[in-house]
Amino acid sequence: MIRHLVLFKLNEGVSRDEERVRAGVRAFQALEGEIPELSFWECAWNITDRPIAYDFAVNSAVADTDALKRYLEHPAHQAAAAQWREFATWVIADYEF
Template sequence: MIRHLVLLKLNEGVSRDEPRVIAGARAFQELDTLVPEIEFWECAWNITDRPIAYDFAINSAVADRDALKRYLEHPAHQAAAAQWREFATWVIADYEF
């Protein structure tokens, strides 16, 4: 299995209640119903307010490297990520477990 972790940070001046941000969060929240490679999926807004904290987190898992590639290339994932590119930056980590 491969764990795929993503931490997203809203750009300066962007707030969680903007319609585009709400739509972006919804796109990620629905992704596990659209991408068959996803074996485990959870995502949510950060609940703490610290200077080093990111705003939104995704914790997911896929079966193997091929499944990860298919997930990353899936049109629903590409569309969701494209929304976030407009208002956020992120870091990722992928590891086998």
């Protein structure tokens, strides 16, 4: 199994309450059940306010590297990520467990 973690940081001046941000969250929430390669999916806002903290997280799992590739290339994932490119930056980690 591969864990795929993504941490998002909203760009300077961007608020969680903006409609484009809310739409981006909805797009990620909708991926659960939409992409067959995902064996685990959760996403949520960070609940702590620390200078080093990121704002939003995606925690997911897939079976193997082929499944990860299919997930990343899936049109629904591509569309959701494209929304976030408009207002956030992110870091990822993929590891086997």
